[in-house]
Structure formats: C-alpha cells, structure tokens
Amino acid sequence: MVTERVAAVGAALNRRLSSLTLEIRSRLASDIEPLRGDERLVQLLGASVEGNVDSALHVLQHGIDLDLVEAPPAATEYARRLAQHGVAVNALARAYRLGHDTFLRHGLQELDRQGGEASLLSAAARHLVALTFGYIDRVTEQVLAVYEDERERWLQDRNTVRAARIRELLDGERVDIAAAEAALGYRLVGSRHLAVVVWATGSVPPDGAMSTFERFARELAECLGCRALPLFLPHDQVTAWAWLQLGREAPDVDTIRSTMCPSHPGISVAVGEPGTDVWGFRRTHLQARQAQAVAVAAGESAPVVTAFREVGPIALMCADLRATRHWVQDTLGRLAFDDDQHARLRETLRVFLATGGSYQSAAAMLALHRNSVYYRVRKAEEELGRSIDADQLDIEIALKACHWLGTSVLTEQA
Structure with a gap:
C-alpha cells in the first residue's frame, strides 16, 4: 500500500510536470545569484x-532501484x-x-490531498522522503564529479591565463594595465575596441567550434580594416x-551581415558599440552580451547578427521576460496575438x-501600395482598441520588443 500511494503521488505530480519544473527553475534562478544573468x-x-524532475517521478511511479539511476544528460551538461x-x-x-525542497513540498502536499489513514500517510511520507533524498544524493554525487573533472580540464586549458586577465579587466578590478597588455598581446589604452560574441546555433560541431x-x-x-589581430x-x-581594435572608421553592421556571416553558416554574432580605453573595453563587451541575450x-526568429545599437532598449527588457511579455x-x-495576420499588422505599424x-x-520600405499601408494601420488600431496617438511611445517600444523578441513576448489566442 505504501509504494502504491507514493506511485500515485508521482503520477499526480507528473501531470503537473511543466509547472513544477518552472517553479523549481524560477526559485533556483531567483535564490542563487551565480545562476542568474x-x-x-x-x-x-x-x-x-x-x-531531474522527470527522472525522480519515474523512480516514484515505477519503483526504480536507485542504484540504477544516472544523472540526466542535461544535468551533467x-x-x-x-x-x-x-x-x-x-552554487550547484x-x-x-x-x-529537492520544492519537489518534496509538492509531494507531501499531494499526499495530504489524497488522504487516507494516518498510519498509511505517515509511512508513505517517510518512504517519499527516503526515495527523493536517495535520488538527490546519488545524482548530486554524479554531477559534482562531472563538475570537478570539467573544472580541472578547463583550468588546464591554454587560454586560462588570458581568461583570468580578461575577467579581471571586465570585473573592474585594479590591474597592472601594462602587464595585462603584455599577457594578452593586445593594446588596451589608446585603442577603440569593438566586442563581439559568437556562438553556435546550427551545424558547427562542438569539438570544432572554437577554431x-x-x-x-x-x-x-x-x-x-583592423591592423592588429x-x-x-x-x-x-x-x-x-572577441575584441577588435578599430581604426577611425565606424564599423558597418551590414558588412558583417552581408559579407562575413554567409561564409560561416551555423553561427550567430552579437556586436557591441565601439569604446575607447579600458572603460570602453568593458562597456562594448557588456553591450555585446546584452545583444546576445536578445537573440x-x-x-529561431533571431537574425544572424544582432547589434546593440539596434536593440539597446530591448536588451534591458530581457532581464525579466515574463514582466516584459x-x-x-x-x-x-x-x-x-502570435499569428501571421497580426504579425503583418505589427510590422506595418512598426515601420509606419x-x-x-x-x-x-x-509603403516604400515595405514594398506595399500606400493604400495597403493605410488599411493595415487602421486595422492595427482596431486590434489595439484605441488610436495610436494615445500612447505612441509605449506602442512603438512594444512593437520593437515583438520585432526582436518574437514569440517570447507574444500571446497565444485562446
């Protein structure tokens, strides 16, 4: 009876897998600062x-021997x-x-909800605690071993010293600039820097990504036209x-889009704004990472190149996508609404x-007839439920958020 009752709890929680997962993820990201950002x-x-939640629920439902449990691939990664x-x-x-605390709280609440004799509930609760603790104990041991192995390997990488110097600069620590320039082989003072973030989004295999x-x-x-590497x-x-030392000419984002990226399929790029000296070195990197957050x-709707100059205000919205949505x-x-019809209306109104x-x-930008633009703008106002003159600035920003963030801020129709 005890194992059947615990299995019933597992089945009930499995029906709420998505919401339970979201609650745990939100708590971890909120309560453990290093996991944010x-x-x-x-x-x-x-x-x-x-x-992990899915694996733990299988243990509860099917009585899987804990000695056979392996950490999920996503957990080890x-x-x-x-x-x-x-x-x-x-932090890990x-x-x-x-x-474990959040999962167990939901499990015990479900056990109480199902009801039954006090002795049975007590025995089932003890069994539930023992199983979940055993699962966490085993999986934690596995992922911590993976962490330690990877950390040791990473620290031995040829870029370790360079990474340490760069992180000191980015963290704003007081560093010997001359020594940092010598270690990095890169001029910090008197240079205009452009930071880019490059990441794999397609066919680039992980073992060949860095090259x-x-x-x-x-x-x-x-x-x-950069003179230095x-x-x-x-x-x-x-x-x-990466950081590039620029000349006097401002970088052309369209050049990156049209010339560079077609020759390197499977990657995406985020670009900051040029900055001078050490302060500019930090700032342009922060902007590139904020542009990456937007992408x-x-x-999948993100462009191959995302430039901070185009998405600056939107990047700030990514700090809390739920509130933005x-x-x-x-x-x-x-x-x-997230459908083709409303997408056309939003894009027309945004450009207008x-x-x-x-x-x-x-009409010229959208390759439409002037009357088509007029019709779509009027139709968009109908969907808004008010004139665009009422709060035009808010509407413009919201449309820009939809343009860059796509489905993450759109609404499914009921």
Missing part, C-alpha cells in the same frame, strides 16, 4: 531541472557549463538542495568572446511609426 545558462538550467563559467561548486550543490569562431574573428577584423577568448564549448530570447500584452492587446507616420515612406 546568462540567458543560455538559465535555459540550460531549465532543461536540467526538467530532466549544465554542471560542465557551470565549471566552464567559473561558477562555484557550492545548493541548487539540488533547493530543488571556427577564431577564424571568423580574424576574418572579421580583416574585413573591418583580435583578442579571442573561449567562453564555453559553444560560445566565444537568445528571440530563439505582460507589459507587451497590456500595451498591444489583440495586436500581440519609425518613418514618422508617413504612409508613403512606410
């Missing part, structure tokens, strides 16, 4: 949580990425403790950071407002 890590955290990013191991261990990224950075530097740093297995949030929905109403409310200019 990098959108790609947060997404991988979600996959790790889902894998997440441990590797944390090691590569220099996140302390205690705490994530499993907090995840591909470094080759791209060098070709980009040559394309933009770029400063290149692997960030993790699928991401790299990652947009998913609610604001977009409140601002645009039915116009935020961007051209200063000119039907003729918007």
Whole structure:
C-alpha cells in the first residue's frame, strides 16, 4: 500500500510536470545569484531541472532501484557549463538542495490531498522522503564529479591565463594595465575596441567550434580594416568572446551581415558599440552580451547578427521576460496575438511609426501600395482598441520588443 500511494503521488505530480519544473527553475534562478544573468545558462538550467524532475517521478511511479539511476544528460551538461563559467561548486550543490525542497513540498502536499489513514500517510511520507533524498544524493554525487573533472580540464586549458586577465579587466578590478597588455598581446589604452560574441546555433560541431569562431574573428577584423589581430577568448564549448581594435572608421553592421556571416553558416554574432580605453573595453563587451541575450530570447526568429545599437532598449527588457511579455500584452492587446495576420499588422505599424507616420515612406520600405499601408494601420488600431496617438511611445517600444523578441513576448489566442 505504501509504494502504491507514493506511485500515485508521482503520477499526480507528473501531470503537473511543466509547472513544477518552472517553479523549481524560477526559485533556483531567483535564490542563487551565480545562476542568474546568462540567458543560455538559465535555459540550460531549465532543461536540467526538467530532466531531474522527470527522472525522480519515474523512480516514484515505477519503483526504480536507485542504484540504477544516472544523472540526466542535461544535468551533467549544465554542471560542465557551470565549471566552464567559473561558477562555484557550492552554487550547484545548493541548487539540488533547493530543488529537492520544492519537489518534496509538492509531494507531501499531494499526499495530504489524497488522504487516507494516518498510519498509511505517515509511512508513505517517510518512504517519499527516503526515495527523493536517495535520488538527490546519488545524482548530486554524479554531477559534482562531472563538475570537478570539467573544472580541472578547463583550468588546464591554454587560454586560462588570458581568461583570468580578461575577467579581471571586465570585473573592474585594479590591474597592472601594462602587464595585462603584455599577457594578452593586445593594446588596451589608446585603442577603440569593438566586442563581439559568437556562438553556435546550427551545424558547427562542438569539438570544432572554437577554431571556427577564431577564424571568423580574424576574418572579421580583416574585413573591418583592423591592423592588429583580435583578442579571442573561449567562453564555453559553444560560445566565444572577441575584441577588435578599430581604426577611425565606424564599423558597418551590414558588412558583417552581408559579407562575413554567409561564409560561416551555423553561427550567430552579437556586436557591441565601439569604446575607447579600458572603460570602453568593458562597456562594448557588456553591450555585446546584452545583444546576445536578445537573440537568445528571440530563439529561431533571431537574425544572424544582432547589434546593440539596434536593440539597446530591448536588451534591458530581457532581464525579466515574463514582466516584459505582460507589459507587451497590456500595451498591444489583440495586436500581440502570435499569428501571421497580426504579425503583418505589427510590422506595418512598426515601420509606419519609425518613418514618422508617413504612409508613403512606410509603403516604400515595405514594398506595399500606400493604400495597403493605410488599411493595415487602421486595422492595427482596431486590434489595439484605441488610436495610436494615445500612447505612441509605449506602442512603438512594444512593437520593437515583438520585432526582436518574437514569440517570447507574444500571446497565444485562446
């Protein structure tokens, strides 16, 4: 009877797998600061949580021997990425403790909800605690071993010293600039820097990603007329950071889009704004990472190149996509529906407002007849439920958020 009752709890929780996973992920990202900030890590955290919750529920439902349990692939990959990013191991261990706490609380609540004799409930609760603790104990041991192995390997990498110097610069620590320039082989003072973030999104195999990224950075530097080699740093297995020393000419983002990226399929690029000296070195990198956050949030709809100059305000919205989605929905109403018809209306209205409310200019940019633009603008106002003159600035920002962030801020029709 005890095992059947615990199996029933597992079955009930399995029906709420998505919401339970989301709650655990949100708690971990909220309560453990080192797990916040990098959108790609947060997404991988979600996959790790889902894998562990699903595995634990199988243990409860089917009485799987804990000695046969193996950590889910997403969980071991997440441990590797944390090691590569220099996140302390205690953050990983705490994530499993907090995840266990949330999971167990839901399990005990479900046990109470099902009801029954006190003696049976007590025995089932003890069994539930023992099983979940045993699962966490075994899986934690496995992922911590993976973390330690990866951390040791990563620290032995040929770029370790360079990475340490760069992180000191990015963290704003007081460093010997001359010594840093000598170690990096890169001029910091008196230079204009352009930071780029490059990551794999398609056919680039992980074991060949770094050579591909470094080759791209060098070709980009040559394309933009840089006299020195770029400063290149692997960030993790699928991401790299680079800084280019610019001349007097401003970089042309369209050049990167049209010339560089077609010759390097399977990668995406985020670009900061040029900055001078050490302060500019930090700032342009921060902007490139914020632009990357926009691209990652947009998913498959993201362009190959995302420039901070185009998405600056939107990048700030990525810090809380849930709140952004609610604001977009409140601002645009039915116009935020995720379908082709409303997408056409949103894009027409976005371009119309961007051209200063000119039907003729918007028609030229959209390759439409002026009357078609007029019709779509009026139709968009109907979906908004008000005139665009009422709060034009909010509408423009919300439309721009939809344009860059795509489905992550749109609404499914009921």
